[in-house]
Amino acid sequence: MTNFLVGVVVARELGVTGFGIFSLAWVTYGVVLNVSRGLATDPLMVRFSAVAPDRWRAATTSATGTAVAVGLAFGALSVAVGMTLGGSLGAAFVALGVVVPGMLLQDSWRYAFFAAGQGHKAFVNDLVWAAGMVPALLLAAGNDTVWVFVLAWGGASVLAAGCGWLQSGITPRLDGVGEWLRRHKELGSRYLMENVSNSGASQLRMYGVGGIVGLSAVGAIRGAELLLGPFLALLMGLSLVAVPEASRVLRHAPHRLARFCLVLGGGQAVAAALWGLALLFAVPDSVGRLVLDDVWGPASQLILPVALSVTGAGVVAGAAAGLRALGAASRSLRAQLFASAGYLGGGLAGAWLAGALGATWGSTIAMWCGAVVWWLQLRAALREHAATAEPKTEEFAAIEMRTT
Numbered sequence: 001m002t003n004f005l006v007g008v009v010v011a012r013e014l015g016v017t018g019f020g021i022f023s024l025a026w027v028t029y030g031v032v033l034n035v036s037r038g039l040a041t042d043p044l045m046v047r048f049s050a051v052a053p054d055r056w057r058a059a060t061t062s063a064t065g066t067a068v069a070v071g072l073a074f075g076a077l078s079v080a081v082g083m084t085l086g087g088s089l090g091a092a093f094v095a096l097g098v099v100v101p102g103m104l105l106q107d108s109w110r111y112a113f114f115a116a117g118q119g120h121k122a123f124v125n126d127l128v129w130a131a132g133m134v135p136a137l138l139l140a141a142g143n144d145t146v147w148v149f150v151l152a153w154g155g156a157s158v159l160a161a162g163c164g165w166l167q168s169g170i171t172p173r174l175d176g177v178g179e180w181l182r183r184h185k186e187l188g189s190r191y192l193m194e195n196v197s198n199s200g201a202s203q204l205r206m207y208g209v210g211g212i213v214g215l216s217a218v219g220a221i222r223g224a225e226l227l228l229g230p231f232l233a234l235l236m237g238l239s240l241v242a243v244p245e246a247s248r249v250l251r252h253a254p255h256r257l258a259r260f261c262l263v264l265g266g267g268q269a270v271a272a273a274l275w276g277l278a279l280l281f282a283v284p285d286s287v288g289r290l291v292l293d294d295v296w297g298p299a300s301q302l303i304l305p306v307a308l309s310v311t312g313a314g315v316v317a318g319a320a321a322g323l324r325a326l327g328a329a330s331r332s333l334r335a336q337l338f339a340s341a342g343y344l345g346g347g348l349a350g351a352w353l354a355g356a357l358g359a360t361w362g363s364t365i366a367m368w369c370g371a372v373v374w375w376l377q378l379r380a381a382l383r384e385h386a387a388t389a390e391p392k393t394e395e396f397a398a399i400e401m402r403t404t
Helices: 002-047 053-085 087-115 119-140 146-168 174-183 185-212 215-227 229-252 254-281 285-300 303-326 329-403
Strands: none
Touching: 002 053, 002 087, 002 119, 002 146, 002 174, 002 185, 002 215, 002 229, 002 285, 002 303, 053 087, 053 174, 087 119, 087 146, 087 229, 119 146, 174 185, 185 215, 185 329, 215 229, 215 285, 215 303, 215 329, 229 254, 229 303, 254 303, 254 329, 303 329
């Protein structure tokens, strides 16, 4: 919801082109965020959910340190690129480089709290970020430059990152990064590729649309996605809980994992479809303009394909949670690479043929094709898990009979 608030304020203050520049910084942050999650917090969620507190604390120390290290490395690169580019776009990337270490640390605290089954602490941490963001956005509203809004958006995360340190009593350790990466190389490398292919496809699509159609088209697409913001907040929140909950289902009742994933994915898909219908038929133009101002006009034409795309993402989320819980990194990577290639290719081909509308329809079709692949991979992974579990069950039964 804080992201939704930021998007609304920036869209109203900067217009379509300025919002397009902010969106490029936004999707770039999405890439580095997924790098951090793939290397640091995804392995933490898979291997350290519902474990003893001392094991969780030791793992969290290294995982959060890894997130900070990724932020520092990318921050230096972003500042250098921004200074090279110059202009409004360059200034936005310089600002992003300054705030990104704190943003990644704050995100890693949230994942760590959910892995420990302490979702209430993640909620409090997000509230701290939101509380700091409100005055920052009010100050930024008096300035019509993109980089000020990037600083306001990311700067408040530094306060929340400090709050996470107080909540956990854990200090991130940079000297444990190398050991963390080595110990979780098998998962980390595959989740890194999977996450980056996902966010990288979104980033390259936005860059490509900007080059083919123009920055105003980027702003229109991001505006339509912003209208799905409240539902996307729900989707993102569920993604934090889905993997540890699926891991618990797998440990205690593995035969129920498929049903859990189906309910999770189906429920999110239905919710997205209902939200899209509400936007199409229940929101008058006057309300849309009140929220997005000049961005509403071009964005409203893209609501249908964007809503269908988010519906497909909900279907994917159920299968992805199951594959993560099973530790089937190779299968989830295979599915993600296929889906990302289609998302990027379909989006760019659609932009070339029919501008912003074509880009959204091309990506939507690819999203649903990818959803089919995700569920096929989950079905195969469930069969493999059942096949490896049966011999163990028979072996334990035989041991019990001999003991008796």
